[in-house]
Amino acid sequence: MSQTIFELKSVYKIVLQDISLKINHNERVMIFGPSGSGKSTLLHLFNRLEDPEQGEIMFRGEPIETYRIPELRKNIGLVLQQPYLFPDTVLDNLKYGPNLFEDWKEEEVQTLLNYVNLPIDYLDKDVDDLSGGEKQRVSLARTLANKPEILLLDEPTSALDDQNIESIEQDLLNLIQSKQLTVVMVTHNLEQAKRLGNKGVYLEGGRIVEQGSLPDMIDHPKTEALKRFTTNY
Amino acid sequence: MERDVSNFSLLVLIVFVMVPFTISYFYQLGLKKDIMWSSIRGALQLFLIGLILTYLFNLRPIVGIPIMLSVMITIATFHARNKGKELPNVFITILTGLIVIEIFVLALWLGFDMVSFTPEEVIPMSGMVIGNSMVAMGLSLERMKSEFGTNQGKILAALSLGATPRQASHITVKRTLNAALIPNIDQLKTIGLVQLPGMMTGLILGGIEPIVAIKYQLVISISIFSSVSISAIIVSLVMYRFFFNQNMQLVDLEQLQK
Numbered sequence: 127m128s129q130t131i132f133e134l135k136s137v138y139k140i141v142l143q144d145i146s147l148k149i150n151h152n153e154r155v156m157i158f159g160p161s162g163s164g165k166s167t168l169l170h171l172f173n174r175l176e177d178p179e180q181g182e183i184m185f186r187g188e189p190i191e192t193y194r195i196p197e198l199r200k201n202i203g204l205v206l207q208q209p210y211l212f213p214d215t216v217l218d219n220l221k222y223g224p225n226l227f228e229d230w231k232e233e234e235v236q237t238l239l240n241y242v243n244l245p246i247d248y249l250d251k252d253v254d255d256l257s258g259g260e261k262q263r264v265s266l267a268r269t270l271a272n273k274p275e276i277l278l279l280d281e282p283t284s285a286l287d288d289q290n291i292e293s294i295e296q297d298l299l300n301l302i303q304s305k306q307l308t309v310v311m312v313t314h315n316l317e318q319a320k321r322l323g324n325k326g327v328y329l330e331g332g333r334i335v336e337q338g339s340l341p342d343m344i345d346h347p348k349t350e351a352l353k354r355f356t357t358n359y
Numbered sequence: 360m361e362r363d364v365s366n367f368s369l370l371v372l373i374v375f376v377m378v379p380f381t382i383s384y385f386y387q388l389g390l391k392k393d394i395m396w397s398s399i400r401g402a403l404q405l406f407l408i409g410l411i412l413t414y415l416f417n418l419r420p421i422v423g424i425p426i427m428l429s430v431m432i433t434i435a436t437f438h439a440r441n442k443g444k445e446l447p448n449v450f451i452t453i454l455t456g457l458i459v460i461e462i463f464v465l466a467l468w469l470g471f472d473m474v475s476f477t478p479e480e481v482i483p484m485s486g487m488v489i490g491n492s493m494v495a496m497g498l499s500l501e502r503m504k505s506e507f508g509t510n511q512g513k514i515l516a517a518l519s520l521g522a523t524p525r526q527a528s529h530i531t532v533k534r535t536l537n538a539a540l541i542p543n544i545d546q547l548k549t550i551g552l553v554q555l556p557g558m559m560t561g562l563i564l565g566g567i568e569p570i571v572a573i574k575y576q577l578v579i580s581i582s583i584f585s586s587v588s589i590s591a592i593i594v595s596l597v598m599y600r601f602f603f604n605q606n607m608q609l610v611d612l613e614q615l616q617k
Contacts, residue, residue: 175519177606195607200521210512212530223520265516272520 130187131276131308132172137181140167141332145181149325154302154309156323156340158316160355163329165312166207169278172310173202200227203274207281209265211253216244216264219253223272234271241301242267243293259290263297270301277302279311283318295321316344316359328352416478423478428485432457435493443500446601453496456593460492460586461485473578484579487558491583495539495590502538503595506531507602514609524603532595539591543584550580 132149141164149155157165170176171183174195183190190198200223211219220238224230239246242263248256256264262282269277279298283291299322302309313319319326320341328336328343328351335351336343347353376398383390415423436454443449465485468474474484507514510531517527550556551573555563558579562572604610 173519174606175515175608177608196521196523199519204519206512206516206519208512210516212513212517222517222522226521226526268516269520 131185132310133184133187134171135182135184137171137178137183139171139176139178139180140164142167142171142178143332145334147327147334147337149308149310151308152306153325154323155311155325155327156319157310157312157327157329158314158319158355159329159335161314164332165329166280168329169204169280169310169312172276172278173199173204175199175204196226200272201274202276202278203269203272204278205266205269205280205282207284209261211256211261211264211268214253215249216251216253216256217249219264219268220249220271222268227272230271238267238271241270241297243297259286259294262286262290262294266294266298274307276308276310279309281312281314284314291315291318298322316356320344328355330355412478412482415482418478420476420478420481424476424481427478427482428461428489431486431489432461435489439493439497439500442497443504443598446500446504446598448601449500449598452593452597456496456590456597457489457492459593460589461489463589464488464582464586468578468582483558484582487579488582488586492586492590495543495587496594499535499539499591499594500598503531503535503598506534511609518607518609524600524607528599528602532599535595536591539595540588543587547580547584550576556580 129151130148131151131153132147134145134147137145141162145168157168159165167176171178174190185193185198185202212222217235220235221230235249236246239248244260244263244267248260248264253261253264262285266282282298283294286294295318301307302322309322311319311322313322323340326336326338326340326343327334328347328349330351336347336349338348343352344356347356376394380391380394382388383394411427415427417423418426432454435457436450439453440450465481468481468484469476474480507528513530514527518524551559556576556579559569559572559576562575563569567575602610
């Protein structure tokens with residue numbers, strides 16, 4: 127049975143126009159499209175870092191505004207494109223979210239590190255001493271420390287080399303499967319979308335041009351726009 | 360008789376003005392007009408203030424002191440506000456801040472008999488406190504804007520993890536406070552070693568015993584230190600709110616300017 131987690135009803139925000147979209151429990155939705163099509167803005171709407179100018183967003187059947195914002199954001203974890211770690215150690219970053227809700231449990235740190243494949247001795251490392259890939263892993267673990275039910279990922283591998291992409295992707299797949307997470311991810315990488323997602327949303331010029339199941343949607347696009355995009359990719 | 364600088368001696372000050380003027384002339388810096396104008400304007404301003412002070416000093420303290428303090432606080436507010444014009448409520452925040460600081464300092468000075476309630480003592484000393492607070496508030500505003508600009512990503516990350524605006528801007532506020540307080544701490548450390556502070560120099564020139572001058576200098580230096588700290592705290596703790604909307608979302612700085 128598919129339970130609807132998010133429902134966007136004719137949402138407008140900056141470039142986004144008339145976005146209507148449903149996201150169901152356990153779905154892994156990949157949002158892709160050319161730059162400037164509003165992919166990141168769409169992601170920010172889900173955990174209320176931004177609000178629509180018009181239209182409505184329902185979360186679990188209720189208008190999203192009815193939820194308390196800090197708890198909503200805790201529950202709908204967002205990993206930004208850049209890791210933006212707080213100045214201090216890896217451990218301080220991991221504790222940040224749970225500490226806000228007085229919910230930090232020291233014994234969970236090992237599990238968190240396992241999710242992102244980082245050794246335990248990294249905990250005391252200064253974040254300035256980490257590589258790009260390691261920073262992104264810490265950023266992911268920091269979001270996971272909040273135990274979100276839904277994970278929003280904004281091109282989490284865009285700044286990484288192929289080797290790092292592959293290994294983070296594998297970690298993500300294991301994580302999604304083991305924690306039964308609902309995932310909404312923005313990516314510009316169609317192969318990655320096929321590897322990680324089971325539903326695709328193609329955005330162009332602020333509108334949803336096509337949506338469908340993955341990998342079919344990318345392998346057999348129905349619209350001219352998506353055909354062009356996949357051919358030029 | 361009190362020591363005075365003769366009018367002739369004052370005229371000789373032109374020699375000092377001629378130094379930058381000549382440099383500007385030879386190196387074609389294009390500053391000749393500015394140098395002359397600022398020297399004349401500065402001199403006229405000071406004489407005008409001299410006349411006003413003479414007038415105010417002759418009024419009853421209970422009348423003269425509030426008038427002068429109000430004028431100083433108003434001018435200082437307008438000046439400091441320029442550093443953060445685009446932020447809402449900046450004028451009222453600075454104005455309230457300066458009034459609070461002045462009342463606090465005055466209460467301590469008068470309450471513990473450090474300063475007597477005469478225009479000769481209250482006005483110049485308050486001027487120093489208000490002036491330094493004005494600079495501190497302006498700097499804190501500027502610093503806060505730039506910190507919000509450079510740390511936008513981190514603030515966004517904190518918000519996305521469930522932080523409230525207060526929690527998300529903690530690092531930004533901390534850095535703003537640090538930036539405002541460190542120069543003052545440094546200044547206090549080297550006070551009297553690098554240069555004799557202005558007020559102490561003035562008192563010594565006026566014939567006051569150095570040890571008495573130092574006591575006054577301590578009163579003013581510590582008062583300035585404290586008021587600068589309060590200024591930075593007021594600006595940081597009040598103004599950060601205006602970088603967020605009621606839905607705990609970061610407001611675009613460019614949007615604020617509109």
